[in-house]
Amino acid sequence: MGARPGLRCFGVDLLFPEQKALRGSLMQARNSQRFAAIATRAVSIGLIALVVFVITFPFIWALVTSFKDRIDSLQMTFIPFIQFEPTLFNWRNELVVTWPETRRALYNSAVISVSAAAIATALGTLAGYALARFRFAVGNSNILAWVLSQRFMPPVATLIPLFILFQSVGLIDSLFGMVLINATLVLPFSILIMRDYFAEFPKEVEEAAFVDGASFWSYFVRIALPLSTPAIAASAIICFAFAWNEFIFASVLTNREAQPYTLSIISSAGTRGINFGFVSTRMLLAVALPVILSLFVQRYIIRGLSMGAVKG
Incomplete structure (x- = not known):
């Protein structure tokens, strides 16, 4: 049997208890699906970002190290002009000298x-x-x-x-x-x-x-x-x-x-x-x-x- 139809009084829908419960269940299911979709998307983006970071980090580190002198290359520094003074010595030596x-x-x-x-x-x-x-x-x-x-x-x-x-x-x-x-x-x-x-x-x-x-x-x-x-x-x-x-x-x-x-x-x-x-x-x-x-x-x-x- 279907749910009883609700009543309408002065432009306001009057729902029976079972109709209210059904509407609440539908809204809860819809919110759960929305939350699951957002969580899945967030996890996917996080995994993709992690994979990209793992793949590109060695190249980024090598790029930064290539602009360091011999002493700075042995230090755990990463930000140029703040943690170390960049230099073109390595590139000049490789491409010129x-x-x-x-x-x-x-x-x-x-x-x-x-x-x-x-x-x-x-x-x-x-x-x-x-x-x-x-x-x-x-x-x-x-x-x-x-x-x-x-x-x-x-x-x-x-x-x-x-x-x-x-x-x-x-x-x-x-x-x-x-x-x-x-x-x-x-x-x-x-x-x-x-x-x-x-x-x-x-x-x-x-x-x-x-x-x-x-x-x-x-x-x-x-x-x-x-x-x-x-x-x-x-x-x-x-x-x-x-x-x-x-x-x-x-x-x-x-x-x-x-x-x-x-x-x-x-x-x-x-x-x-x-x-x-x-x-x-x-x-x-x-x-x-x-x-x-x-x-x-x-x-x-x-x-x-x-x-x-x-x-x-």
Whole structure:
């Protein structure tokens, strides 16, 4: 049975007790939902702010430290002009005084990273298409597991054999040798991304192309490659970032001519200890190029990963 209708007297609603109780319950439920929505939003904003703070704090601290002298960099100071006097000594030393060494190291890093990313992306695209469209006797999953095992294996396990091999063929301290090493290290990422991306292509498109007389290579070049631009961009940027940040093999296989910029960061240590101002300045320069590059292609990275590596 429904609630009894209320009465209206002199423009005022007269409610029965059960109607008042129902209205109170509805208002209480509405207030509870509103409070829950506000609390959920506040918690979400708080968590997002915490994550952003945790991610950006090291870079903010490095930026502040890069404007400190050697003594101030050892102090727990953060506010310039109040807690310490900012200086451009570290930036002037890196961009003016030692600029020839800095330029050579940045050039080496750029050549190694771009070349390794290009080789890995090209080979990974071909291998990914083959693993997505063909079936091999040894098993596609076995091939993929073998490729990924290169990343599961600790790099130190192959460091000494590669050093002996490079020394025997004369590739120690050469850009070509570092390109080969980095291309090998980042190739599994490219294969995984491109394989998952090509596996999601509708087979109807491929079958229609074959009906029209297209070969596998023609379909790959004219249809698959243009449609896989987001995945190729994501693969290239990820391979570039990993090659740019590589340190272990560079510290052993290079001496001076082919040293990347990552080794310049550890050279900030001297007989008087670590100069944290130099470390901060060089760290900011090292992360600047990958960050700027990723900002221009972030939509390709998100789309490529969401349609490739995230789904599997």
